Amino acid sequence: MSSARYLIRSASILGGERADILIQGGIITALGEDLGNEVIGDATVIDARTLIALPGMVDLHTHLREPGREDAETVESGTRAAALGGFTAVHAMANSSPVADTAGVVEQVYSLGRESGWVDVRPVGAVTVGLAGKQLAELGAMADSRARVRVFSDDGICVSDPVMMRRALEYVKAFDGVIAQHAQEPRLTEGAQMNEGKVSAVLGLAGWPAVAEESIIARDVLLAQHVDSRLHVCHVSTAGSVEIIRWAKERGINVTAEVTPHHLLLTEELVRSYNPVYKVNPPLRADSDVQALRKALADGTIDIVGTDHAPHPSEAKECEWAAAAMGMTGLETALSVVQETMIETGLMSWADFARVTSTTPAKIGRVVDQGRPLNVGEPANIVLVDPAARRAVDQTLMATKGRNSPFAGMELPGKVVATFFHGHPTVLDGRLNTPRRLQGATQTGGN
Amino acid sequence: MRHLLDTEDLSRDHAVQILDTAQEMSAVGEREVKKLPALRGRTVVNLFFEDSTRTRISFEAAAKRLSADVINFTAKGSSVSKGESLKDTAQTLEAMSADAVVIRHWASGAPARLANSGWIDAAVINAGDGTHAHPTQALLDAFTMRSHWSKLSGIPSVGADLKGMRIIIAGDVLHSRVARSNVWLLRTLGAHVTLVAPPTLLPVGVEHWPCKVSYDLDATLEAGVDAIMMLRVQAERMKASFFPSTREYARRWGFDDARLATLDRLNLKDTIIMHPGPMNRGLEISSAAADSVRSTVLAQVRNGVSVRMAVLYLLLAGEIRDPQPNSKQNPTAPATAMPAKDNS
Numbered sequence: 001m002s003s004a005r006y007l008i009r010s011a012s013i014l015g016g017e018r019a020d021i022l023i024q025g026g027i028i029t030a031l032g033e034d035l036g037n038e039v040i041g042d043a044t045v046i047d048a049r050t051l052i053a054l055p056g057m058v059d060l061h062t063h064l065r066e067p068g069r070e071d072a073e074t075v076e077s078g079t080r081a082a083a084l085g086g087f088t089a090v091h092a093m094a095n096s097s098p099v100a101d102t103a104g105v106v107e108q109v110y111s112l113g114r115e116s117g118w119v120d121v122r123p124v125g126a127v128t129v130g131l132a133g134k135q136l137a138e139l140g141a142m143a144d145s146r147a148r149v150r151v152f153s154d155d156g157i158c159v160s161d162p163v164m165m166r167r168a169l170e171y172v173k174a175f176d177g178v179i180a181q182h183a184q185e186p187r188l189t190e191g192a193q194m195n196e197g198k199v200s201a202v203l204g205l206a207g208w209p210a211v212a213e214e215s216i217i218a219r220d221v222l223l224a225q226h227v228d229s230r231l232h233v234c235h236v237s238t239a240g241s242v243e244i245i246r247w248a249k250e251r252g253i254n255v256t257a258e259v260t261p262h263h264l265l266l267t268e269e270l271v272r273s274y275n276p277v278y279k280v281n282p283p284l285r286a287d288s289d290v291q292a293l294r295k296a297l298a299d300g301t302i303d304i305v306g307t308d309h310a311p312h313p314s315e316a317k318e319c320e321w322a323a324a325a326m327g328m329t330g331l332e333t334a335l336s337v338v339q340e341t342m343i344e345t346g347l348m349s350w351a352d353f354a355r356v357t358s359t360t361p362a363k364i365g366r367v368v369d370q371g372r373p374l375n376v377g378e379p380a381n382i383v384l385v386d387p388a389a390r391r392a393v394d395q396t397l398m399a400t401k402g403r404n405s406p407f408a409g410m411e412l413p414g415k416v417v418a419t420f421f422h423g424h425p426t427v428l429d430g431r432l433n434t435p436r437r438l439q440g441a442t443q444t445g446g447n
Numbered sequence: 448m449r450h451l452l453d454t455e456d457l458s459r460d461h462a463v464q465i466l467d468t469a470q471e472m473s474a475v476g477e478r479e480v481k482k483l484p485a486l487r488g489r490t491v492v493n494l495f496f497e498d499s500t501r502t503r504i505s506f507e508a509a510a511k512r513l514s515a516d517v518i519n520f521t522a523k524g525s526s527v528s529k530g531e532s533l534k535d536t537a538q539t540l541e542a543m544s545a546d547a548v549v550i551r552h553w554a555s556g557a558p559a560r561l562a563n564s565g566w567i568d569a570a571v572i573n574a575g576d577g578t579h580a581h582p583t584q585a586l587l588d589a590f591t592m593r594s595h596w597s598k599l600s601g602i603p604s605v606g607a608d609l610k611g612m613r614i615i616i617a618g619d620v621l622h623s624r625v626a627r628s629n630v631w632l633l634r635t636l637g638a639h640v641t642l643v644a645p646p647t648l649l650p651v652g653v654e655h656w657p658c659k660v661s662y663d664l665d666a667t668l669e670a671g672v673d674a675i676m677m678l679r680v681q682a683e684r685m686k687a688s689f690f691p692s693t694r695e696y697a698r699r700w701g702f703d704d705a706r707l708a709t710l711d712r713l714n715l716k717d718t719i720i721m722h723p724g725p726m727n728r729g730l731e732i733s734s735a736a737a738d739s740v741r742s743t744v745l746a747q748v749r750n751g752v753s754v755r756m757a758v759l760y761l762l763l764a765g766e767i768r769d770p771q772p773n774s775k776q777n778p779t780a781p782a783t784a785m786p787a788k789d790n791s
Contacts, residue, residue, distance in 0.1 A: 193555075201652030202455065204555040204579030204627060209651070273563070274556030318534050318564075320554035322577070 006425065007040050008418075011048035011384060013374055015350025021053060023380040026423035031376050046428075048384055051417055052350055055358040056088025056119075056381030058370050060151065060180070060258060061234060061306030062331065064090070064121070066112060067105070068097025073311040073401050075109065078331070079118035081309070081400035083426040085331040086383035086416040089120035089362065089370045090309075094131070095156040101126035101137035103145035110147035117435030118426050122365055125149040127168045127179060131157045136167060143175040150366040153180035155234055156281075158216060160186050165220060169229035178256075178364060180232040181220055183241070184282065188212035193322060195268045195283045203271060205321065208283045210238040217241050221248035221255050232364055233257040235308050237282040239292035246301045256364050258306040259293050261337035262328055262406055266290075270406070276317045276324030277406050280310070297356060298347040304361045307334045311402025329402040333393060335385065336412035343387075344413060350387075369422075380423040389415035399432065450562045450571040451758055453580035454632040459608065462635055466590050467605050468757035468765070469750070475512060476753060485764050486515035492545040493519045494536070495574075496552040501724060502574050502584075505748070506549045509755035515763075518545070533557060537566040545569045547763055555579035555624075570762040578622050584723055585628035587754040589636055591747050592674050595719055610637035615667055617643040617700060618678030618731050619689075621650050625723045626678055630658050643667050645700060647689045648680075664700055668709055676721040677702050677732045693730055703733045710741070719743050 008021040022030035022039060030039050059082065065073035075092070082090045092109050094100035100109060106123035113121020125142035129135045131154045142149040152172060159165045159181060168179050189212045194200050196207020217233055221244065224231035236242065236257045245257045262280060267287050270278040278284060296302040310327025317324050330337075338357065342348040348356075362371025372378040390413050395405040419427040424436035448461060475481055491510040493503050503519065510517045522536060540548055547570040550558045555577030562571040575581040589609065596612050597604035614633055620626045620642050633640050640658035642649065653660055661667045668675075680700075682693055690696045697703060702720065710718050720732070720741045728734045737744060 196651050198652040198655045201650035201655065202627070204577050204624060206578075207651060274559045275563075315532065319532055320552065320557045320560055322554040322556075323533075 005041060005043035006420070006423070007035065007043040007045045008048045008053060008382070008384065009045055011051050011053035013053050014354050015052050018049075021374065021382065023382075023420060023423045026380055028374065028376055028378050028380050031374070046384070046418060050388065051384040051386055053374060054086070054350065054354050054383050054385060055371055055374060056383050056419060056421065057086045057335070057357040058361040058365065058367060059087055059090040059307050059309070059331065059334075060232070060304060060361045060365055061155070061260075061308045062090040062092055063095070063308070063310045063327070064092040064109070065311060066096060067108065071313050071401075075112035075121060076116045077399060077401045078309070078311070079113060079116045079121060080432055081329075081331040081398060083118040083419050083421065084399050084416060084432060085333070086335050086385065086419055087119050087331065088381040088383070088419065088421045089122060089367055090331075091122045091124050091151055091365055093155045094124045094126040094153060099126050099130050100124065101129050101131075103138065103141040103147075106142050106147040106149050107145050114438065117437055119421060120367065120370060122151070122367060123147045123149055124155070124180065125152045127152045127154045127159050128164060133157065133159060133161055133164060136164070136171065139168070139171055139177065140175065143177060150175070150177050151180050151232070151364070152177055153182065153234065155180065155182045158182050158184040158186060160216070162219060162223065166223050166227060169224055169231065170227045173229050176366060178230040178232050180234050181216065182234050183213045183216035183220065185212040185216050188215075192283075193279070194271045195285045197268070197286060199268045199271060203274070205271070208281075210240050210285070213238055213282055214240040214244055217244050221245070221253050224255055225251065225253045229254065231255045235260050235263065235282055235306065236293065236296075236302055237263050237285050237289065239289045242292050242296040242301055246296070249301065256303040256360070257301070258304050259297055259302045260306060260308045261330055261334045261341075263293055264290065264297070264341040265337050266406055274321045276319065276321050277328070277404050277408070279321060279324050279326050280328050281326040294341055294345070294347055297342060298352070304356050304364065305334065305338055306361065307331055309400070311400050312404050313401075314403050317404050327404065329395070329398065329400050329405045331400060332398050333405060333407045333412065335416060336391075336393075336414045337407065339387065339414040340412050380420050382420040383416055384418040386415045386417050387413065389413065391415060448762070450558075451582050451762065452558050452562060452571065452573045454582045454585050454628045454635070457582070457632060457635060459635050462586070462589070462632060463606060463608060465586055465754065465757050465761060466593055468761055469586070469590050469753040470605060472756040472760070473750065473753040475756070476749070481512055482514060483512060484514050485760055486510065486513040489515045489546040489763055490544060491515045491517050491547045491549060491759060492540050492543075492569075493517065493574075494540065494548050494550045495519070495521050496550070496557070497575070499551055499575065501748075502551060505751045506574060506755050508752050509759055512752070513756055513760055515759070518543070533560060534564070534566050537561055537564075541567045541569065547572060547759060549574045550576070552576045572758060572762065575624055577624065578627070579624050580628045581624040582628050582632070583751070583755050583758055584625050585632040586758070587747055587751040588629055588676065588721060588723070589632055590750045590754050591721065591743050592638070592719075595743070596673070599717055608636040609633060612638040613671055613673045614638050614640050615643055615672050615675045616640060616678065617664055617675065617702070619648045619680045619684060620644045620653070620678065621648045622681075622684070623678050629676065630656050634658065641667050643700065645690050645696070648684070664706065665709070668706060669713065671713070672715065672718055674719050674721060675702060676723075679723065679725065679727060680731045682727070682730070697730050701731050701733070702736045704735050707733065707736045707739060721747060723747065
């Protein structure tokens with residue numbers, strides 16, 4: 001590890017008071033107003049007088065596509081995108097090919113992440129073999145592997161069999177795991193193309209009803225209560241889901257919930273264009289759902305923002321709506337979209353932003369050295385944000401291979417100026433710098 | 448107007464202009480030489496991703512009566528399974544200098560993709576997309592209704608709409624592009640539409656449509672009706688539990704002999720019975736109803752050619768006029784250059 005020293009000069013800590021941050025050896029070694037030259041020494045100085053310092057963002061929901069769909073994304077390209085977006089850790093979803101349902105695959109993804117060196121890559125393990133819902137994957141082996149998997153999900157597919165879901169919730173208690181459920185009742189969503197309601201009725205696209213999400217969440221919170229386990233609900237998209245989760249939390253059920261940036265900003269009205277860049281699962285919903293999701297994120301009913309970054313090659317979107325793949329990229333726009341929807345609207349502070357994009361997702365994923373407060377002695381996972389910047393989103397300039405950004409052309413606030421990953425600047429001046437190179441076996445980074 | 452994709456955004460003036468032009472075109476069909484030179488040298492491609500012989504030959508006849516060159520391009524099955532994308536197909540047609548693409552597709556929105564993607568410059572005419580829209584069907588239905596409605600009221604049909612006409616559309620609304628296109632167009636033309644269907648065959652969100660909805664065909668008939676349009680019901684819907692059996696469907700929602708007699712009992716002597724075809728006789732419509740003097744099924748087919756001629760003509764050679772047209776008329780346009788007269 002480099003012993004390079006960096007001084008972040010006069011950053012607004014979590015949007016509050018300004019302070020200097022000295023970084024050395026991967027940790028924050030000094031913090032305070034006007035650190036003196038005797039402390040700073042030969043540190044590289046970064047002028048942060050207009051910037052906000054936040055803990056590096058942690059994504060609990062990323063599709064890196066490798067192994068198997070390297071045409072869509074690789075660990076390298078996806079983690080570059082993550083670093084540019086202000087992330088220092090991502091959880092790589094299990095629906096690769098082969099599926100991440102064995103210790104071998106999760107260790108492969110973990111190793112690829114370490115070699116890339118842009119962020120910590122935390123593989124998510126599949127709940128069932130091949131995401132098929134028939135047989136539990138070797139959850140314990142994945143938990144014990146070098147990848148130390150704690151989050152398990154069949155994301156993309158719902159663990160719809162109630163007995164399978166019960167067993168999974170029970171089993172992961174043995175190693176403090178969590179089941180991250182993609183809540184979608186399969187029979188109610190056969191052939192579903194978009195939110196079922198006013199717009200689908202006119203467009204003649206098969207509906208994806210809110211009840212298909214809500215009924216699974218209702219069942220799962222009761223199962224989690226019954227077996228006293230930990231449930232995480234991926235990409236909550238409806239006002240009704242929020243009500244069920246609120247009810248469950250009031251009863252002390254151990255459930256956490258996630259919302260994507262796109263569900264905080266976009267509505268089903270966009271589908272009227274039949275442009276498949278707006279095709280996503282769960283689908284874009286009504287404005288009333290968007291408002292309920294924002295309120296729930298602000299009041300803590302929804303715990304975190306997860307991107308559900310889902311890159312696709314262009315041919316998967318340059319086709320008829322029904323033939324198109326579902327999913328949107330999100331890593332490089334998440335910060336801006338959350339700023340636009342939650343901070344510019346006055347619903348949240350930057351300290352809240354840090355909670356929902358870093359502290360809490362790290363806790364849910366049991367990532368011990370991420371999502372930490374910006375204090376002396378803590379790992380230097382820091383993102384510097386220029387909140388006054390505005391930019392038109394240009395998907396052709398992104399690091400992700402995916403060109404399927406639904407925000408393309410929109411003007412959004414906020415810009416990631418620098419990202420420090422365990423003390424190493426992966427992003428400087430808003431551009432990729434260099435990855436963090438590990439030297440020697442004792443540097444274990446994300447472990 | 449460059450394309451005809453649906454009827455939701457079609458203004459009253461444009462709709463009436465299409466119907467008026469169709470009326471002029473229908474006169475051509477009654478001549479010995481059924482041909483106009485209007486689209487000579489223009490190429491119309493019938494791009495069919497889904498089987499529909501009826502619609503295809505109707506468009507083909509329309510294009511040929513306008514002297515256009517017609518290319519039939521059948522790409523059955525999904526573009527994915529076929530291996531060629533919609534984009535590649537479109538660009539192939541563009542390279543062949545197609546002036547208009549008549550597209551029939553299993554996927555809702557495919558014509559909109561074609562029109563708005565920048566892949567192609569040709570005018571796009573939607574000949575039925577998934578469960579979304581079938582605008583020329585709705586226009587030919589409206590044309591058929593207008594002829595009837597004008598005859599009853601004794602006013603010329605040219606320039607007229609369907610103000611005050613009471614229309615029932617009954618059957619599988621959920622899966623029907625015909626119903627969707629008719630609801631918007633008939634609303635625009637001033638008619639009062641009531642959809643009648645089992646609750647399972649109505650889309651969630653139908654309450655936002657500009658029409659009434661009923662589950663009771665008999666009660667809706669009793670309230671008085673000027674045109675009844677029966678929609679095709681596919682028997683496989685039964686397997687997916689949209690209704691318990693075809694017999695129960697026919698009893699509750701089919702236009703059977705008893706309901707035909709009801710029209711007489713209610714003294715609704717001028718009420719017409721419509722069907723977009725192909726019919727399931729004995730399921731949504733009885734043979735007696737389909738073959739009765741009230742039935743306009745064959746007139747609809749005949750009018751289909753006239754309406755499609757009008758659409759092709761207006762998109763390719765004419766100009767869709769704004770509400771106040773200037774007096775200048777296109778000398779190469781024999782159809783609209785003819786003084787409008789009532790051919791109904």
